[in-house]
Amino acid sequence: MRKNIEENYKNEQTTDEAATRVLLVGVDDGSDDDFENSMEELGSLAQACNMEPAGMITQKMERGHAQGHGSSQEQGHLQQEQNTKKGHKSLYVGTGKLQEIKEAVQFMEADLVIFDDALTPSQLRNLQAELDKPIMDRTTLILNIFESRARTREAKMQVESAKLKYMLPRLVGMHEALTRQGGTSGSMSSRGAGEKKLELDRRRIEHRITELNRDLQEIAKERQVQRKQRQKARIPLVALVGYTNAGKSTVMNAMIDAYMENGEKKVVEKDMLFATLDTTVRRICTGNNRDFLLSDTVGFIHKLPHGLVKAFRSTLEEVENADLLLHIVDYSDPHFREQMDTTKQLLAELETGNIPMITVFNKADKCGEEYPKKAGGQRVFISAKDQESVRFLADLILESIYKDYMVAEFLIPYERGDVVSYFMEHSHMISSEFEEQGTRIQVRCHPADRDKYAAYSC
Numbered sequence: 112m113r114k115n116i117e118e119n120y121k122n123e124q125t126t127d128e129a130a131t132r133v134l135l136v137g138v139d140d141g142s143d144d145d146f147e148n149s150m151e152e153l154g155s156l157a158q159a160c161n162m163e164p165a166g167m168i169t170q171k172m173e174r175g176h177a178q179g180h181g182s183s184q185e186q187g188h189l190q191q192e193q194n195t196k197k198g199h200k201s202l203y204v205g206t207g208k209l210q211e212i213k214e215a216v217q218f219m220e221a222d223l224v225i226f227d228d229a230l231t232p233s234q235l236r237n238l239q240a241e242l243d244k245p246i247m248d249r250t251t252l253i254l255n256i257f258e259s260r261a262r263t264r265e266a267k268m269q270v271e272s273a274k275l276k277y278m279l280p281r282l283v284g285m286h287e288a289l290t291r292q293g294g295t296s297g298s299m300s301s302r303g304a305g306e307k308k309l310e311l312d313r314r315r316i317e318h319r320i321t322e323l324n325r326d327l328q329e330i331a332k333e334r335q336v337q338r339k340q341r342q343k344a345r346i347p348l349v350a351l352v353g354y355t356n357a358g359k360s361t362v363m364n365a366m367i368d369a370y371m372e373n374g375e376k377k378v379v380e381k382d383m384l385f386a387t388l389d390t391t392v393r394r395i396c397t398g399n400n401r402d403f404l405l406s407d408t409v410g411f412i413h414k415l416p417h418g419l420v421k422a423f424r425s426t427l428e429e430v431e432n433a434d435l436l437l438h439i440v441d442y443s444d445p446h447f448r449e450q451m452d453t454t455k456q457l458l459a460e461l462e463t464g465n466i467p468m469i470t471v472f473n474k475a476d477k478c479g480e481e482y483p484k485k486a487g488g489q490r491v492f493i494s495a496k497d498q499e500s501v502r503f504l505a506d507l508i509l510e511s512i513y514k515d516y517m518v519a520e521f522l523i524p525y526e527r528g529d530v531v532s533y534f535m536e537h538s539h540m541i542s543s544e545f546e547e548q549g550t551r552i553q554v555r556c557h558p559a560d561r562d563k564y565a566a567y568s569c
Contacts, residue, residue, distance in 0.1 A: 166221070251277070253385075254270065350406045357440055363377075387407065471493060
């Protein structure tokens with residue numbers, strides 16, 4: 112093992128010395144069907160946080176608890192609990208493997224050790240003492256990425272709230288250099304400096320969490336008002352969902368290029384994990400009064416911290432209230448099936464099962480797949496870089512969100528010109544004629560509009 116570590120270290124000498132070198136550690140207890148992919152993804156997350164993976168150490172360890180059953184939401188919570196409990200109860204890894212990690216840290220000159228699962232407070236404290244190096248778990252790494260990428264006030268508050276909630280039970284052991292109990296009384300004055308510091312930190316964090324929750328509730332109310340206004344205007348909402356870096360932002364920008372003149376409304380588009388966090392909504396004008404709102408949401412990832420899902424709940428309500436979901440899949444990724452399963456599991460937790468969904472296999476051009484084309488059911492192969500693909504996808508979207516619209520004919524008196532104007536603005540005008548009794552129009556409209564103006568129906 113020592114020889115392999117030395118060889119890996121020599122191979123890494125050509126890399127940038129100024130980068131933060133990290134050692135990746137993971138435990139395979141059989142609960143993760145694709146453990147190797149999870150570790151590769153951990154390396155990508157580290158790179159997304161401007162770190163340099165210097166090496167990887169893994170250990171096989173049987174689970175000490177049974178597999179759970181129940182609803183998808185319960186399974187999600189149970190899986191997260193399993194990830195937290197994974198590995199040795201007090202050290203995450205076995206004592207022999209811990210010595211191997213110590214040697215790897217020394218030979219690779221690692222500045223930081225990152226573990227692939229959420230560590231318990233005791234594991235965090237014990238590993239810190241044993242390794243004498245800064246350590247981080249997967250949850251903290253994802254939270255740091257979110258913190259660095261958040262741009263809007265709402266996203267920044269959501270990430271801060273999730274980070275503080277995760278930090279709160281892990282404060283124990285952060286002030287080891289200070290004294291603890293200073294007396295037998297329960298008053299603050301008789302406590303050691305360490306205990307005072309711990310108590311003050313907890314109070315500050317709890318107070319800040321309360322402030323953030325209050326501010327986020329106000330923003331959620333504003334978002335709800337905006338959502339009601341959109342629903343009143345009967346403009347369908349289409350939400351882009353999928354694994355991070357699957358191409359959601361690329362699809363949105365392609366739609367903007369194809370149907371909007373204002374290119375300034377494009378979203379950030381980069382080939383990296385979690386390039387965009389802020390939910391953006393754009394109105395796509397396809398003509399004939401058949402517009403729709405396209406919403407780009409935060410991407411999903413394997414072992415996405417449950418605290419982040421809760422923190423971004425108000426943002427993800429755009430998904431819950433959508434008329435159609437576009438599940439964007441990176442078809443060129445060898446692990447796209449596992450990524451689809453992760454996305455579906457998180458969507459089930461958001462209770463989106465009754466919302467129609469089109470599965471969009473993106474990047475088909477990289478796989479030699481014919482595109483654009485339908486692949487049976489609500490599945491389609493496209494390349495977001497191809498304009499024909501974009502218009503093909505737009506037609507499928509319109510076909511789905513406007514399928515309930517019907518052709519109706521009305522004879523509207525001339526004194527009710529406002530009704531004619533309404534149909535011109537909210538429906539697809541097929542024909543219009545001026546007759547003696549009024550304006551005869553034939554439109555494709557929403558059933559509610561047909562019922563609303565049934566008095567003028569022919």
